[in-house]
Amino acid sequence: MKITVIGAGKSGLAAALLAKQKGFDVFLTEKKLSDECQEAFEVIQRENIDFEFGIHTSESLQNSDLVVTSPGVHPENEIIKLAERKNIRIISELEFAYNFLENPIIAITGTNGKTTTTTLTTFILNNSGKKAISAGNIGTPLSSLVDKIDKNTIVVVEASSFQLDRIEKFKPDVALILNISPDHLDYHSTMENYISAKWKIFLNQNEKDLLILNADDNELKKAAKQSRGKVAWFSLNPVDYGIFAKQGKMIARLSDNEEVIMLFDEIRIPGIHNAYNSMAAVLAARAFEIRNENIRDSLMAFQGVEHRLEFVRTINGVDYINDSKATNVNATWYALSSYKEPIIWIAGGRGDSNDYSLLDDIVIKNVKCIIAIGEETDNIFNHFSSMKRCFKESNLVNAVVRAKEQAQAGDVVLFTPACKSFDMFINYEHRGDIFKEIVKEL
Incomplete structure (x- = not known):
């Protein structure tokens, strides 16, 4: 049985290794170049798994009986559509x-x-x-x-x-x-x-x-x-x-x-x-x-998980909180409702048809000022500027510095973006790590 694995991230690589372990004929196809997936590339070579990097070709599906797709592969990706046209069964790594x-x-x-x-x-x-x-x-x-x-x-x-x-x-x-x-x-x-x-x-x-x-x-x-x-x-x-x-x-x-x-x-x-x-x-x-x-x-x-309402440090009586995992408006609503202290809110990134009106009541009640960054800067500023003092900053470093200027003892600087991270960062973990580094250097 031949299995084609799409994607060389954590899930795809693990699926390819499992398929090889179970005795299947395995081919892995990854659109990124090999030097962008160096660790996976080395593992695949070492395990003698057939592969292609930098492109998804129709040859990757030749004689394939099953496709195992990674979570990040879009359903409209051409390799997925081609597998569907060929009536090849497609399942997730989880399955x-x-x-x-x-x-x-x-x-x-x-x-x-x-x-x-x-x-x-x-x-x-x-x-x-x-x-x-x-x-x-x-x-x-x-x-x-x-x-x-x-x-x-x-x-x-x-x-x-x-x-x-x-x-x-x-x-x-x-x-x-x-x-x-x-x-x-x-x-x-x-x-x-x-x-x-x-x-x-x-x-x-x-x-x-x-x-x-x-x-x-x-x-x-x-x-x-x-x-x-x-x-x-x-x-x-x-x-x-x-x-x-x-x-x-x-x-x-x-x-x-x-x-x-x-x-x-x-x-x-x-x-x-x-x-x-x-x-x-x-x-x-x-x-x-x-x-x-x-x-x-x-x-x-239980102390919680990294990047979710994660306490970073206190500076001059101001708590700095990393909530980078808040990648949508709903997650940010919960974050903004979690503190009784006045909030300096740092928000922004890549939107996903964000409806910021869902935050109006909690912002009016709990937020002292807003600092917007990323692709959603103008949308955030334009929506909230009539109700709270708002600032636009070009990057996260400037946003944290601005927050420090605005904060007084007893306030909370809360980085809860309400947006995806992909405009400026690799993922929300990378975004949160950068925020923590900036705060620790203040």
Whole structure:
């Protein structure tokens, strides 16, 4: 059987190596030049995998029985369209790896909060004596775990819409959808397509499986009607079955009785969005019979993930916070709502049909001034300049310097872009790292 792998990033390389390990005839095609993917290029050569760099040719699909595509490959890419015309089966790396795994799987998706909830769920499980590992969109391809971990290890998968879009049999024991708001429409074209991709996380589940949904998200109420598995809810309001907030307490209603898990104020990571993320992670952990005291200890100890409301340093009484992972308006809304102190907001990057009006109320309430950068500079400035003092800066260094000038003791300088990073940076991690370097040099 011949397998063509599209893309030499982490996922594509891991899929190619797994296919080779399993005895398939493998060909890898990558549009970037080899010197742009030097590490992958060296690995592919060492493993004697056939390849092409710098172009996708029709020869890469010659005699191919299966295409495994990387998450970043656009569905309108010519190599994808050619494979479709040839009626070659196309699946994602997530789907490919799933065929070789026997481990219990928790799969987590949603527009925002995936990485935090994936990391937190894994932390709770490990902190409670279980074996667990994070994988998927979080940075470790599922393919790289095949035959490398104990079969009892729980795999907590962060699943993006790109990865889910091309699954066929992928069936997690626990599926979790945090929220749905417009994102990645340049890839999915329509909101309907985006939602459809997210829904695939539970479509193969049966009555033995669990689907965890946000009861406060209207789109997710519709998902429950399509589920064949048991549905558990998390919410800021009481639910019939699940976890919810009541009088500042996290309450579990998973039987006839209500259990108090902990006070929300005891959760170490701040913000209403992290209250949601924590409730979701708790439900996933409870599915594996984790005790409440272990859950409580874990939530009190968990410090969050890099680039998400990450404290950098305090200068002259001003806290500097890195929230580079906020690549859309919804994520930034949660960030802006997480602080009681006046906020100096640094925003901007590459937009994705951003609707900044969704932030108007929280900006009026919590933001002191706004500093705009990147391709969205004019859009951000023009939208908010009538309600708050706004500045335009040509780069992130100037923006941080401007923020320092405007900030007073007791303020928070919050870098929460509400935009993608690709106009000025490699990715959101690179953007966040640069922000932290700038702040540390102030």
